[in-house]
Amino acid sequence: MVTVAVDANGADLGPAEVAAGARAAAGPDVRVRLYGPADQLGEPGDGVEIVDAPVSIAKAPEPAAAVRHTPDASIVQAARAVAIGEADALVAAGSTGATLAAGLLHVRRAKGVHRPALALPIPVPGAPVLLLDVGANTEVRPEHLVQFAHMGAAFAHQVLGVAEPRVALLSNGEEATRGTPDVQAAHALLAGDGGRGIAFTGNVEGTGLVAGEADVVVTDGFTGNVALKLMEGVSSTLVRAIRERAGGSPRAAAGGLLLKPALRGLRDDLDPEAQGGAYLLGLRRTVIVPHGRFTRGGFARAVEVAARAVDHDVTGRTHAALQAAGALRRASEPAATVPDA
Amino acid sequence: MVTVAVDANGADLGPAEVAAGARAAAGPDVRVRLYGPADQLGEPGDGVEIVDAPVSIAKAPEPAAAVRHTPDASIVQAARAVAIGEADALVAAGSTGATLAAGLLHVRRAKGVHRPALALPIPVPGAPVLLLDVGANTEVRPEHLVQFAHMGAAFAHQVLGVAEPRVALLSNGEEATRGTPDVQAAHALLAGDGGRGIAFTGNVEGTGLVAGEADVVVTDGFTGNVALKLMEGVSSTLVRAIRERAGGSPRAAAGGLLLKPALRGLRDDLDPEAQGGAYLLGLRRTVIVPHGRFTRGGFARAVEVAARAVDHDVTGRTHAALQAAGALRRASEPAATVPDA
Numbered sequence: 001m002v003t004v005a006v007d008a009n010g011a012d013l014g015p016a017e018v019a020a021g022a023r024a025a026a027g028p029d030v031r032v033r034l035y036g037p038a039d040q041l042g043e044p045g046d047g048v049e050i051v052d053a054p055v056s057i058a059k060a061p062e063p064a065a066a067v068r069h070t071p072d073a074s075i076v077q078a079a080r081a082v083a084i085g086e087a088d089a090l091v092a093a094g095s096t097g098a099t100l101a102a103g104l105l106h107v108r109r110a111k112g113v114h115r116p117a118l119a120l121p122i123p124v125p126g127a128p129v130l131l132l133d134v135g136a137n138t139e140v141r142p143e144h145l146v147q148f149a150h151m152g153a154a155f156a157h158q159v160l161g162v163a164e165p166r167v168a169l170l171s172n173g174e175e176a177t178r179g180t181p182d183v184q185a186a187h188a189l190l191a192g193d194g195g196r197g198i199a200f201t202g203n204v205e206g207t208g209l210v211a212g213e214a215d216v217v218v219t220d221g222f223t224g225n226v227a228l229k230l231m232e233g234v235s236s237t238l239v240r241a242i243r244e245r246a247g248g249s250p251r252a253a254a255g256g257l258l259l260k261p262a263l264r265g266l267r268d269d270l271d272p273e274a275q276g277g278a279y280l281l282g283l284r285r286t287v288i289v290p291h292g293r294f295t296r297g298g299f300a301r302a303v304e305v306a307a308r309a310v311d312h313d314v315t316g317r318t319h320a321a322l323q324a325a326g327a328l329r330r331a332s333e334p335a336a337t338v339p340d341a
Numbered sequence: 342m343v344t345v346a347v348d349a350n351g352a353d354l355g356p357a358e359v360a361a362g363a364r365a366a367a368g369p370d371v372r373v374r375l376y377g378p379a380d381q382l383g384e385p386g387d388g389v390e391i392v393d394a395p396v397s398i399a400k401a402p403e404p405a406a407a408v409r410h411t412p413d414a415s416i417v418q419a420a421r422a423v424a425i426g427e428a429d430a431l432v433a434a435g436s437t438g439a440t441l442a443a444g445l446l447h448v449r450r451a452k453g454v455h456r457p458a459l460a461l462p463i464p465v466p467g468a469p470v471l472l473l474d475v476g477a478n479t480e481v482r483p484e485h486l487v488q489f490a491h492m493g494a495a496f497a498h499q500v501l502g503v504a505e506p507r508v509a510l511l512s513n514g515e516e517a518t519r520g521t522p523d524v525q526a527a528h529a530l531l532a533g534d535g536g537r538g539i540a541f542t543g544n545v546e547g548t549g550l551v552a553g554e555a556d557v558v559v560t561d562g563f564t565g566n567v568a569l570k571l572m573e574g575v576s577s578t579l580v581r582a583i584r585e586r587a588g589g590s591p592r593a594a595a596g597g598l599l600l601k602p603a604l605r606g607l608r609d610d611l612d613p614e615a616q617g618g619a620y621l622l623g624l625r626r627t628v629i630v631p632h633g634r635f636t637r638g639g640f641a642r643a644v645e646v647a648a649r650a651v652d653h654d655v656t657g658r659t660h661a662a663l664q665a666a667g668a669l670r671r672a673s674e675p676a677a678t679v680p681d682a
Contacts, residue, residue, distance in 0.1 A: 125582045135513060138521055172476060172566035180479055180563050206570030210578050222521050223564055225513035229547030230568055234575040237551050241466045242583070251599050258596025 001029060002307045005078040005087035008036030010058025010094020012292050015040040018093045021299025023048055030307045033087055035074040053077050058094030067101040075099060079106035082285050089286040089306035093299060099289050100136055100280065107283045110315055112328030115140065116282035117148045118221070118289070119155060120228060121275035122210070128275055129209060130156050130216045135225035136280070142185035143327070145169065145218050146194045150321045151281040152216035153198040158312040159305060164199050168214035170223060171203040178203060196325040273298030276305035286314060342370060343648045346419040346428035349377030351399025351435020353633050356381040359434045362640025364389055371648045374428055376415040394418050399435030408442040416440060420447035423626050430627040430647035434640060440630050441477055441621065448624045451656055453669030456481065457623035458489045459562070459630070460496060461569060462616035463551070469616055470550060471497050471557045476566040477621070483526035484668070486510065486559050487535045491662045492622040493557035494539040499653040500646060505540050509555035511564060512544035519544060537666040614639030617646035627655060
């Protein structure tokens with residue numbers, strides 16, 4: 001039996017939508033414990049526990065400070081429940097910043113991990129590509145990138161079901177000599193002993209990222225965040241331009257109408273809700289961050305992914321993989337600072 | 342009368358296609374001097390000079406070394422013609438790497454410029470956005486980003502005809518405190534005296550880049566290159582997916598057919614040839630790098646853009662703008678090294 005703590009505050013459609021999704025995912029093997037305004041979360045029972053936690057810090061301008069100073073916030077209560085073992089994993093639908101901060105402060109970094117990273121499955125036609133870091137760490141060192149590679153590979157294999165994930169570094173050229181000095185250093189480490197146990201395939205460029213040339217693509221949180229927002233921007237700009245043109249003339253409008261079912265199929269292919277959201281990797285327990293725009297289907301999927309991560313002991317296996325590759329942070333190294341949210 | 346030196350080697354469609362484009366752009370005010378295999382460039386006359394330069398280094402694996410060791414290469418001869426004043430600007434259709442190297446070695450950096458940058462007009466529906474650097478400098482310092490801002494603004498205003506270009510930094514958040522320390526430092530400089538004379542509007546995210554939130558977007562060459570390749574990748578992946586689906590059923594195929602003229606209009610909106618290619622800014626003379634895939638229309642446009650840059654003295658005005666903002670490299674500062682190609 002797996003228990004997933006779910007923060008229901010902060011989602012665009014409100015706590016009731018998150019609760020509906022979580023309920024759908026609850027069952028004989030998965031219990032959910034909902035944190036939010038109890039009057040919007042429905043009745044307990046059937047694997048659903050309700051914790052009345054109406055205080056939300058999802059919109060707080062300084063998430064780290066809000067987490068420290070708002071112990072009764074729903075995200076803080078949910079993260080503490082995971083920290084003390086009352087729940088096995090955390091799903092937080094609200095703000096990424098607050099979830100990161102609560103995760104770091106309460107769930108805490110896994111032993112030997114420099115920095116947690118935010119991993120997002122990019123909806124590429126065919127199979128999704130796991131991109132990390134998409135924004136938890138603006139600056140990283142080569143050894144952080146090496147850890148991200150192992151964290152991403154373990155998650156892709158154990159949770160997303162990729163048999164042997166191909167892992168690549170995002171760079172401005174495919175050759176090992178391309179990229180910033182940090183990317184080049186990470187490349188050298190991963191091509192050597194630091195890549196033991198994973199299928200490191202070298203660098204991919206921006207085109208390769210969306211062409212499915214790798215299953216896991218590793219980058220720093222600055223580049224990853226720019227890339228993520230850019231993909232969203234290009235997709236929506238293109239789709240909007242096509243839609244406008246499809247309405248431009250009666251002939252084109254008829255064409256757009258006839259194409260609609262086919263395009264709906266494409267949208268399902270690319271549905272970000274299907275993957276449950278982003279995954280915060282490198283903490284002691286699994287933390288899933290569904291997008292605030294999700295509907296109940298996406299929140300249900302997030303709970304299922306979290307439960308699967310617990311079932312497959314992805315945190316334990318990640319630790320073993322880092323150890324086998326000699327990529328664990330040594331006790332003598334300085335502890336990482338809290339990354340940007 | 343403006344003279345544009347054109348390297349005709351290296352384009353996908355061959356030297357004759359480049360020559361045809363250059364010829365179309367020649368006229369009473371613009372003379373072109375074509376470098377390439379004379380037997381493929383047609384007859385001289387009507388403002389067209391032919392220099393037989395059959396040696397191409399467009400495919401050389403190490404462009405910088407090739408430029409140094411192949412004095413008779415067409416790109417080297419064309420760059421030298423610009424350096425000694427036989428031509429006023431350079432258009433090179435072949436390899437970006439060789440053009441960068443030849444530009445640095447022969448045309449040379451403009452006085453007071455740290456690093457040249459490669460600027461590319463991104464075809465966003467509406468008005469194009471000038472993104473720089475898209476790959477000339479993998480690593481940059483804040484004062485380089487400040488210079489890029491002025492170089493891009495001057496080009497957008499003088500050559501692309503943007504009345505008062507809005508200039509922004511690409512970052513992982515809109516707040517001044519977001520981004521790497523270098524991006525934050527550049528933000529502080531541009532928000533202060535270093536931004537004198539330009540309309541600095543702060544940070545844009547990846548979404549803002551393609552939403553046309555700024556006319557000039559400044560970043561380092563690593564991030565810029567990843568962004569550029571990603572935009573290309575997302576566009577072609579989406580278009581391919583839509584096309585496949587449009588052929589999936591008779592109904593959808595009919596829809597695709599009806600939509601075709603409208604989509605052709607979109608393609609014209611987004612036509613990269615319309616802007617003439619990428620612009621190498623920060624050298625003593627203007628250098629334009631049309632894409633090797635261009636047809637004659639794109640090469641003609643590249644020559645027109647180069648001539649316009651000369652007419653409007655964009656290099657002189659860029660220098661004046663950098664001086665007015667106190668952003669020129671001081672003689673006491675170390676000369677920049679040759680950037681990556």
